[in-house]
Amino acid sequence: MAMTPLLDGPGIISPACGPLLKLGAPLSFWGGVDPATGRIIQVRHPECGRSIAGVVLALPATIGSSSSAAVLLELIRNGNAPAALLLVEPDAILLIGCVVAKEMGWPAPPAFQITAEAQAALTPGIYSFAADGSFTKTDT
Amino acid sequence: MSLALTLEDRALLNGEGGEAAALAMRVLVETARLMGAEKLIPIASAHIDGALYHGDAGTLFAEKLVAGGAKVAVRSTLNVGALDLHCGAKTRLPAHEHAMAKRMMLAYEAMGCEASWTCAPYQAGHRPSLGSDVAWGESNAVAFCNSVLGARTNRYGDYLDICCAITARAPSYGLHIPKNRLARFALDCSGLSAELRDSEVFWPVIGTLYGQKAGNDVGVVLGLENYATEDRLKAFGAAAASAGAVGLFHILGVTPEAPDMKTVAGGDHALPVIPVTPAMLGSARAGLSTSTEAKIDAVAIGSPHCSVEELLALDGLIAGRRLAVPFYACTGRHAVKALEAAGRRAAIEAAGVTLVADTCIVVTPILSAISGVLMTNSGKFAHYAPGNTGYGVQYGALKDCVESAVSGRLMRDERLWQ
Secondary structure (H helix, E strand, O other): OEOEEOOOOOOEOOOEEEEEEEOOOOEOOOOOEOOOOOEEOOOOOOOOOOEOOOOEEEEOOEOOOOOHHHHHHHHHHHOOOOOEEEEOOOOHHHHHHHHHHHHHOOOEOOEEEOOHHHHHHOOOOEEEEOOOOEEEEEOO | OOOOOOHHHHHHHOOOOOHHHHHHHHHHHHHHHHOOOOOEEEOOEEEEOOOOOOOHHHHHHHHHHHHOOOOOOOEEEEOOOOOOOOOOOOOOOOHHHHHHHHHHHHHHHHOOOEOOOOOOHHHOOOOOOOOOEOEEOOHHHHHHHHHHHOOEOOOOOOOHHHHHHHHOEEEOOHHHOHHHHOOOEEEEOOOOOHHHHOOOOHHHHHHHHHHHHHOOOOEEEEOOOOOOOHHHHHHHHHHHHHHOOOOOOEEOOOOOOOOOHHHHHOOOOOOOEEEOOHHHHHHHHHHHOOOOOOEOOEEEEEEEEEOHHHHHHHHHHHOOOOOOOOEEEEEOHHHHHHHHHOOOHHHHHHOOEEEEEOOOOOOOOOOOOOOEEEEEOOHHHHHHHHHHHOEEEEEOOHHHHHHHHHHOEOOOOOHHHO
């Protein structure tokens, strides 16, 4: 099984590896994630308190603020970005963070498109993604 | 379909408009490919959300654009920054962050953006015409621009907004395309009491409910024909865009693309209708408050930024009394100047209101402590304050906010909701 890469070119980290964090609700990065640490701070979010730094982040949807790209860009520069983003639909607001990071010369995490069903079926483990979206999983 | 670029697009991409314009075009082209756009379209204006400091990365990007000779090619207003450069409200930003936030604001002004510094640019004279394509950022401004003005924009996130402004272009996808603007569901409020629908405090709550139901879908709200005002629509859109990925909403008989069901739905087919019950509304309203305490430590209003009418309403409700807890009214320079012209700025400040211009209490640390209970009449503040400020929230009407600020205890009129 492979997922569809949404970003390509030099500047996108490959391979990308990290433990899966599957969010139980949509998340706005701005107002939802601390840009300094990567911790989820939206108190109404089921994963509030968890960190998205270094994880393979499966997002059911992104919502809310148009500043989410800015938060992702800060996380990329300060080393607390997710290892990879798994999205059901391409999201221009969030992924601009990766696009701009490439322009700034800061290595950015890859993003892959995955169906909602396939995302729901993902099981915990360490995932490692190649640039083409193929991946391997190690159980933890 | 793949992206087709014009000769002019390619010239910009090849650096003929300068280094920064080429960078901006690369960002636009990558976004266009990502979103499946077939072309880039000209835009009439931009509203830039990217000048708010979240960390040094954003400042460095803005300064890279300036160094590359970036100038905006269309009218571009600025959303809030992290500092109040107009009324001088103090932030608790440490020295380094303060300096970087100011550098960021100056970089955006250096690119030719207007120093509007407001999240309600549509009340500061920036009102694009019906049917025009624009590139706006800031979720509430996007919702208002699409829904109330009928101009066409996607939810342009930070950094794409300035790239659109520099190139005077936007990727053609989403809400720029008329068929994507049609309603696909209806939320029916006609079963609710007229008194409730005609109250200010109702609009952020129904907006929140709409956002929760809509996600990123487009819907039409029924039963509000006689109750909408510009400030109520502003409050609805801000709450909706906080609770969901809402870029466009319609209100039947009110917003310009919803004169009747056939027009808003794009045909005679029936839309799925969600009837709004008092219980649904009660649940949305309860979700806006996170605190159960009776003590109030601060009050904040103005997300989106208060209009001068809202500031004058505040003045009227205070009625010469002195407020017992800190009260922040977030607004834009345009409204502060209008308040001065009305001769009421000194009176509001003497009562204990801190006017915050250019920024607001959830985007930069202005509140005097890092925890406590904040009361607000804003659905958007209620949504974001707990995460961004550490405060618990109590949601209520503007009148409730003023009475609570006078007494220091939660005073909330529940009669409307019973």
